[in-house]
Amino acid sequence: MKWKGKRQSSNIEDRRGQSGSRRGGGGLNPMLLGPLIKILFSKTGLIIVGLFLVFSFITGNNPLTFLGQLFVGGDNQTEISTPYQGNASENELAEFSATILASTEDVWNGILDNYREPTLVLFTQTVSSACGSASSATGPFYCPGDEKLYLDLSFFHDMEVKLNAPGDFAQAYVISHEVGHHIQKIMGITEKVQSLRGQMSKTEYNKYSVRLELQADFLAGVWAHHSQQMSQMMETGDLEEALNAAFAIGDDRLQKQSTGRVVPDSFTHGTSEQRIRWFKKGFTTGDIEQGDTFNANPL
Numbered sequence: 566m567k568w569k570g571k572r573q574s575s576n577i578e579d580r581r582g583q584s585g586s587r588r589g590g591g592g593l594n595p596m597l598l599g600p601l602i603k604i605l606f607s608k609t610g611l612i613i614v615g616l617f618l619v620f621s622f623i624t625g626n627n628p629l630t631f632l633g634q635l636f637v638g639g640d641n642q643t644e645i646s647t648p649y650q651g652n653a654s655e656n657e658l659a660e661f662s663a664t665i666l667a668s669t670e671d672v673w674n675g676i677l678d679n680y681r682e683p684t685l686v687l688f689t690q691t692v693s694s695a696c697g698s699a700s701s702a703t704g705p706f707y708c709p710g711d712e713k714l715y716l717d718l719s720f721f722h723d724m725e726v727k728l729n730a731p732g733d734f735a736q737a738y739v740i741s742h743e744v745g746h747h748i749q750k751i752m753g754i755t756e757k758v759q760s761l762r763g764q765m766s767k768t769e770y771n772k773y774s775v776r777l778e779l780q781a782d783f784l785a786g787v788w789a790h791h792s793q794q795m796s797q798m799m800e801t802g803d804l805e806e807a808l809n810a811a812f813a814i815g816d817d818r819l820q821k822q823s824t825g826r827v828v829p830d831s832f833t834h835g836t837s838e839q840r841i842r843w844f845k846k847g848f849t850t851g852d853i854e855q856g857d858t859f860n861a862n863p864l
Contacts, residue, residue: 566733566798573663574670578686578713581659582649658718658736659687665737666714668798669744672791676853683747684713685740692717705739707746709755714743730813732806734799738785738844739810745784749777768830775816776858778834779843782811783856786847794851804848811840839864 651659666685673680686692691700695710701717708715716739724739725731749755758773789807793799812818815837817827834840847856858864 566737566800566803568661568664568733568798571664571796571798572667572671573660574667574682574685576666576670576682576684577659577663578684579649579659580686580688580692581651581655581718582689655718658721661733661736662687662716662718662740665740666744668737668792668796669741669788671795672788673744673748675791676787677748677751679751681712681747681751683707683744684711686713686715688715688717689719690717705743707743707750709746709750712747712750714740714747716740716743724810724813728810728813730806730810732803732809734803734806735810738789738807741785741788742781744788745781746777748784749780754780771831771833773859774833775835775839776861776864779839779864780856780858782835782840783843783847783858784853786844786849787851787853787856789844789848790851807844807848808841811844812837815840835864 662685670682674682686694689701691698692715694708694713694715696706696708699706699715701719705714705716705720707713720739721736724735746755754777758777761773762770785807789799789804814834816832816834817829817836820827820831835843843856843858
């Protein structure tokens with residue numbers, strides 16, 4: 566792909582290597598508790614309390630906050646953070662991801678009047694979202710609750726090594742697929758499908774999940790169609806990389822690879838053949854109206 570030097574999206578939330586918070590500042594020494602109580606309830610202590618109340622009235626500050634800092638030793642919640650320094654290869658993948666996200670913004674802003682640009686969250690190992698906590702093992706995902714895409718860049722390495730799906734356009738397919746789920750959220754499709762959960766068996770609900778995922782594949786193809794017309798980023802072999810990635814993450818192939826058998830009733834994303842076919846349809850037509858997977862028969 567010819568992506569270098571092109572616009573990068575500003576809708577990036579980089580949480581790579583983000584450290585958490587810890588308690589800091591210590592606490593009140595239990596040995597001081599008795600003397601402190603005696604002081605507060607003495608005549609001198611009552612005068613001090615009165616002065617603090619006057620101080621509070623004049624300044625608008627909470628005197629308890631000052632007392633807490635005085636006796637406890639300051640703010641006892643300290644945020645510990647260190648700027649993340651990725652290696653050159655990882656940082657290039659981050660730049661690539663921001664460039665692809667920018668391309669999806671350009672395409673979908675031109676197709677949908679009410680398009681809201683999602684945020685791409687880059688993380689390492691674990692992450693928290695409005696949909697709950699997740700680990701890198703979850704793979705890239707979209708959370709409709711906060712309209713954010715979540716991606717651990719190590720997944721691209723796993724695609725190449727574990728799934729035999731290398732290539733930058735294969736990586737672009739992954740990002741554009743998750744953006745496809747964002748399109749579904751905007752169009753109200755995600756909510757309709759999620760409302761069916763609990764109203765039917767898991768096997769029946771899985772069928773709707775498959776149609777939802779295949780439509781996201783179709784929308785990824787629509788993005789690729791228009792992106793190529795707008796920016797000419799694709800090179801020879803790029804389309805094959807995306808189709809190979811779609812093949813690699815088909816339910817039937819993954820099940821066969823992991824367990825040695827295929828259980829169609831447990832499919833949630835579609836077969837390799839279905840994923841390839843719907844992506845190709847989106848890429849060939851570029852027409853969002855051609856992607857009604859929910860009424861397609863056969864799928």
